[in-house]
Amino acid sequence: MLGKLFESIYSKVFVAIVIERSKSVVYIQISSKKHTPKNYHKSFEDTEFTTTMREYIDSFIGESPFSYICVLDYSEEQGAIPTCSTKDMSAFGDFSASKMMCHENDWAYYTSVSGIETIKKTYAGIGVDFIFSSFSILSSFFKDKIETQLGLFVLVEENYITVGVFDKMKLLFGEHLYVGHDNNQDEMMMDSSDSEIDLDLESSIDLDDIDTMSDIDGLDDFGDIEDLDAIDEIDEFSQSQDDDFLDEEDDFLVQGPSSFNEDYQRFTAIQNSVNRFYKDSKYQSKFIETVYIADAIGVSADLKTYLEEEMFFSVFVRHIDLGGEMIDLAKAELK
Amino acid sequence: MKYSYIKPRKKSVISAELKLIFSFFSITLIMLFLTYFFLFFKDYRFTQNIEDIKQKMIELEASVQKMNSQITFIEKEVQLSERISTKNTVLKDSIANLFDLVPQRITLSQATLLKNGLILHGITPNKDVYNFMLQAPLRSIFHRTYSSFYESQNGWLKFVSTNYIDEEELSLESPRYEEEKEVDDED
Numbered sequence: 001m002l003g004k005l006f007e008s009i010y011s012k013v014f015v016a017i018v019i020e021r022s023k024s025v026v027y028i029q030i031s032s033k034k035h036t037p038k039n040y041h042k043s044f045e046d047t048e049f050t051t052t053m054r055e056y057i058d059s060f061i062g063e064s065p066f067s068y069i070c071v072l073d074y075s076e077e078q079g080a081i082p083t084c085s086t087k088d089m090s091a092f093g094d095f096s097a098s099k100m101m102c103h104e105n106d107w108a109y110y111t112s113v114s115g116i117e118t119i120k121k122t123y124a125g126i127g128v129d130f131i132f133s134s135f136s137i138l139s140s141f142f143k144d145k146i147e148t149q150l151g152l153f154v155l156v157e158e159n160y161i162t163v164g165v166f167d168k169m170k171l172l173f174g175e176h177l178y179v180g181h182d183n184n185q186d187e188m189m190m191d192s193s194d195s196e197i198d199l200d201l202e203s204s205i206d207l208d209d210i211d212t213m214s215d216i217d218g219l220d221d222f223g224d225i226e227d228l229d230a231i232d233e234i235d236e237f238s239q240s241q242d243d244d245f246l247d248e249e250d251d252f253l254v255q256g257p258s259s260f261n262e263d264y265q266r267f268t269a270i271q272n273s274v275n276r277f278y279k280d281s282k283y284q285s286k287f288i289e290t291v292y293i294a295d296a297i298g299v300s301a302d303l304k305t306y307l308e309e310e311m312f313f314s315v316f317v318r319h320i321d322l323g324g325e326m327i328d329l330a331k332a333e334l335k
Numbered sequence: 336m337k338y339s340y341i342k343p344r345k346k347s348v349i350s351a352e353l354k355l356i357f358s359f360f361s362i363t364l365i366m367l368f369l370t371y372f373f374l375f376f377k378d379y380r381f382t383q384n385i386e387d388i389k390q391k392m393i394e395l396e397a398s399v400q401k402m403n404s405q406i407t408f409i410e411k412e413v414q415l416s417e418r419i420s421t422k423n424t425v426l427k428d429s430i431a432n433l434f435d436l437v438p439q440r441i442t443l444s445q446a447t448l449l450k451n452g453l454i455l456h457g458i459t460p461n462k463d464v465y466n467f468m469l470q471a472p473l474r475s476i477f478h479r480t481y482s483s484f485y486e487s488q489n490g491w492l493k494f495v496s497t498n499y500i501d502e503e504e505l506s507l508e509s510p511r512y513e514e515e516k517e518v519d520d521e522d
Contacts, residue, residue, distance in 0.1 A: 006348045066346045073340065099340050116340055129343035136338040329338045 006065075008033060013060050013067040014330055016323040017123075019047050019074060020297075021158040021180060026053060027323025028060050031331075041323060054125055061126070068129040068334070070326040072137070075115030080135045080164060080174025082107050082283065091282055101133065107171035109135040130330045134162035134176055137325050140332075141294050141318075142166075151290035152313070154270060155320070158297050161266055163273045165288060172284050173277040177269045179262070263299055267306035274311070289313065294320040438468040444493075453477070455496040458487060465494055473498050 011032035018025045024044045031037040040060070044053050061067035081092040084102040089095055098110040111133060119131055138155045139146055146153065146166045155162040159180030165173040270291075278285055291313040293299070304315045349357065426448070433453070437443055441464060445456035453473075459465040462484060474480050477498035484492045 010348070065348045065350070068343055070339075101337065101340060104336070111340060120341075127344055128341065130339035131341050132339055140338070330343075332336065333338050334343070 010064045010066050011035075012334075013064050014070065014327040015057050015061065015067065015126075016070040016072075016326040016330075017049075017053075018072060018322045018326075022047065024049075024053060025323060026056060027321075027327065028057075029324075029327045030060065030063070039324075049122055049125070057126055068330050069123065069126055070130040070132060070330045071119055071123060071128050072322065072326060073111050073115065073119065073131050073133050074160065075111045075118075076176070076178055077112035077115055078110060078133055078135075078176045080107060080109040080133075080171055080176075082171045082173070084108050101136070103136070103139065103171075104169070106169065107174070109133045109174065130326070130333065132326055132329055134160065135164060135174055136329060137320075137322070138162050138164055138294060139166070140329055141320055141325055142292055145292055149290065150286055150288070151292055152270075152274065152288045153292045153294070155294045156266060156296060156299055156303075157322070161269050161273075163270060165277055165283075165286070167286055172286060173273075175273050175276070177273065179265050179269050263303040264306065266299070267303055267310070270307065271311060291315045293317045296320050296322045436469065436472045438464070440464050441469055449499075451502060452497065452499040454498075456493070457496075458491045458493050459484075460491055462492060465492070465496075470496070476500075478504055 011030050014029045014031070016027040016029075018027065022045070024047055026042050026044065028040040029037050030040075042056055044050060044056075046053070057069070061069075077098070081089060083089060083092075084105050084107065089100075089108075095110055097113055099113050099116055100108050100110045102108045111131075116131055120128055134155050134157075138153055141155070142153050145151065147169055150167040151165070153164045153166055159178060161177045161179050163173070163175045163177065164171060274288065277283055277288075291307055293303070293315065295317050296319075298319070299317070304317060307313045307315045430446075430448075433446065434443075437457075441457055441459045443455060443457040445454075447454040447456075455469075459469070465482070465484075470480065470482060473496065478501040479499040481497045483495045487493045
């Protein structure tokens, strides 16, 4: 009772820390019942938790005792399975060393306990209140689509891709994939001349093509199915129902020399993932027509093109503000 | 709904420093209250003791008064016993003196001591022996002396001698006698 009173008096400070490939971004939202929320964010040229980052966060969390630190789980051991039942879980692997979270008694996402402890240890200086899974971010962000449609939902970050196949709220398949590059490789590319970049791109495409040829061959069967469908209707569907996505698509057309390679890698990862979904008998296989991409980094149009042309998906891209989304989840959990 | 792998830490308006200060003041206040209640209890006990002592004092005073009255009574008894003892001694001496007064030729058969008199019954060979040897000393002691005779079977005379001391005359003779008498009356 007294706690509720104090909560109404004090404003709440939400801090979301997003780690990217070469920098960290701290999102801060100060919300109170009387005033509109104030948002701040600052980038730090370090992926580790530094003292400057801590000082910046401390300057905000000192304002209110009700401050919450949100972190996204980057553990590679995380994933999602289409069941909450402990009996059925064994079919998907050994989860004895994992922390399971059941989502609406329908499907579950998990991560390693050691990963959680590592995050807690990393942020021991300021403490952590929420550690969110990419799957909870994805399901929350596309809640309006997941509830009604069958599709492939992808959260694209710089180093990771989170893939989930949902059929009207029910998860059919889920994977969290690392698609990061070595920083040294990136630096070498940045230092090289334009011609050299072109050469690198070509060589990288060739290599990737060679790697994925077998996978593409394996998708021949659903290529036939694609032919049976009316592609025009899909396009019409996309235009009529998802105008908001089309507007957002214009924002991600900025391409760098390395984004082409990265986007192709992301495409390959998604392709492999879809292949696993179709081939693995553990998962209830359903034909995917639509892909919804939550873009956290501003992917190039290439990814959309690859998905549309190579896999015949209807692709919709929606930009996601990871920090804001984490803060929204934290707020939802506190309610 | 739960989204996070961990629960948020409990938030408290009171910081660790404030908690320390509050706990310090709380302990101080508790100690003060305990001291206050201890002193209050002690004061109550002290007042109770005072009341008890007062009550005991009253009881003791009553007891002392009772004992004083008993002492007075005992002292009076002692005085009385002493007086009786003295009187007995005097009486004993008087009887001894009386028997000393009686000559060998006269035999007393009964002697009655009165408060202010003496009645003697006895046998005398004749009146002269009685008059000269017994009546004369009796007259010197008593103010009034009456004698009566009657013959016995063996020819001797039985006599009854009644002797009185007049108090009025005695007071005239000795003022101290009055004082002694008053004391006797009080007893």
